[in-house]
Amino acid sequence: MQSHSKLRIASASAQPVVPGLHGWADLPDGPLSSILALSGSFRDVLAFAATCRSWRAAFSSYPNKSAFCTRFPPLLVQFNVCVQAPDLPSNKGRHELRTCKVIDPINKNIALRCQIPQEIYQEMHFAGTSYGQLICGRAGYCLVVDVFSGAVVCPPRLPFSGDFEFGKEFYFSGTLTAPIASPNSHLLVSTAISLFDWPVGSDSWSELQLSDESIEQLVEFNGQFIAMDDCYKIYALQLSPQLGLQEITTEWVGHLPPSSYTKPWLVVCGDMLLMVPCFWTVSSGSSVLQCIPHHLDMSTNPAKWVEVNQLDNWALFVGGDMRSRPFSCMSPERWGRRSKWLYYAGRSSFIVHGVGDERAPSAGPKVEYERRRPRAGKLQPLWVYPSIFYTDAQ
Template sequence: MANRTCSASVSSLFASSRPQGWAELPDDLLRPVVALLRLFRDLLAFGTTCRHWCDLLSAHRSSVQPLLLHPNLRTDDGQSLSHNCWTLFHKCTWRLADPAATSSSRSFLSLSDLRSMTFLHCSYGQLIFYHNNGFHIVNPFTGAKVGPPSLRSVPFTCISYVTLTAPVASADSHLLVSAGAYLFLWRIGGDSWTKHSPKVGRFLIEQSVAFKGKTYALGSFGWFYIIHLSPSLIIQKFKIVFEEDITEDLYSANDKAWLVVCGDALLLIKLVEAGRGMRSEAFQFMAFKLESFDTMTKKARWVKVNKLDNWAIFISVDERCEALSCMNPEGWGGRSNHIYFPSYQSEKPWAAVQLWKKMLLPFDVFAALQHWKTVPEIGVNLGLSRAFPRSGLR
């Protein structure tokens, strides 16, 4: 069918009497091309050809696999480099690991000017840093940076969470900063910050995702929030309750969990220890789907998801990096119903575990997953189609 579509499109293209550029090629000709692309370099080349092609690729972002950006902690002469929570970039080279490729390769990106900056979060394919009383939103593929006015009234030590609410090219994109009892919002490209007081008791965001026009956040002490950004800031607070709970307090701040959007469902992925061994650890990933909200009891109910169908999920050991989903991973050689995470091996930078399946892993890999809140990992998941440069970004 793709061949017939291509043939018909080519015929109509050359039948046109006027010259046409790359941006004017019809979508029904380009879509089969996108479906055939597998490797990161090919996708990047396609997406950076022109804005039209970038928009077309972004529309198919759910089927594009994330990348793993991680530092090479050894110099060319074999010397080891210190690695401190992504704050030291001096003499550090970077590698991009594509799950569709056999191994990672040296990145062509230059991030050397980011040394001494403090890495805060990865959101919509952008890296968010803090330096000299200011935030910096960095496109890791181009090095382009954008930043808000200085938030001088808030000490850096008070900042607990930072994220984007939408891709930087979106008209609704804001930088959201949680600090103490307040939330601060800066519209990308704006001149000032807006300050809000949530008034929902103790408020500490650990993760957030945008889903169906709202922002959902996972907080400390088992709380779950719905954040309405417009027309005015409103926050609803709910307790997390799983379907099979008896005590209704299974989830706690100590659980390893990730929020991720899979199509029309909002999922919570949990990492649960399944056993112990001398040299390896057994664990399994569980999945739950947001089912309903009870506004009377202030509880958010989640039901068990047995299979991810044609989806794969990429998680990061580093809590500063959001989880990403990928549809039809078999198209690039991946596996559906699997959780992908960094393996810390240069020859095989990604590892995959089937959902709900108990798995034994080497102790160092399990330890990294087990202590994900305290041990910085060496990888960042980048949503490839979300990180292409757009016009207007300087």
């Protein structure tokens, strides 16, 4: 990780290289890209983009912004902590925005914030996060909200076939298949009885009625979308020629399989698809939280969930609500954290636990490990990468 002093030195030395400059705003794209590549945190990158119009344009045209998501950890958004700042109307004046606290694991002491529409906190059902967007819904209507800008996309009303009075419009999960501005992006939303697909920008949804369990998590793995229901069955998802699910038969190998008391996360970790259940065990008279990941070995039939004792140089980032997207990061030592740990999005800060055979320090608070779905409007802290880092130049 580059220090701030090195970044300033590199920036200052760039000006004399190009003759005829009248100020920092006149730097051409080449030196600006070199400066941007030296960023040591998301805060550095965001400050770069906010410097002036020409620097913002240089950031927008930077061809590999998504690489920052592999270099830096995600940001922790605490919807439960309202920052002491005035709530502001959005640019179009249609949504009142609430200002919430954001923590950067690289430097917990630097104040960051985001703005979320107030209506999200009233009666909306949380469905998931994806590509920097928050996905919520109510009474057949969905909102896709940029976590940091508060910008809102409103899809058409869902074509419900059930009765709202009996809770069949409850939102179990939601995800995007690509960044919201991508031409091939789809919004997938699961309810108690159906899975819905909206090609972003179109006028209608397609519906797949579910015969058995509800879909709780959706992830992209090796170019394919994988869905997991509330009984931990795994499915391959297809979008065309029509929406469909194909079950992947699996069996569990190793430690305790997940149960209703150990709701697992489905995490993509490099070339592995992990299921990460956590459960309490008793060791030396005290309770210890164990996180035992299993990776899906699809070379056999049926596929097997095989226990992973060592995560090597990976770290996992998860939220209390299983529908908020979990992340994995390689070599967190680069920015002052440790591998083989699970970073849990707590209500006051993040909390760490060892993964597999790794044991986290005994000092520090224990996580309040509750895997139930929160009530409508009760957004839990979660990890997110800003949406601007998913807009690589084509």
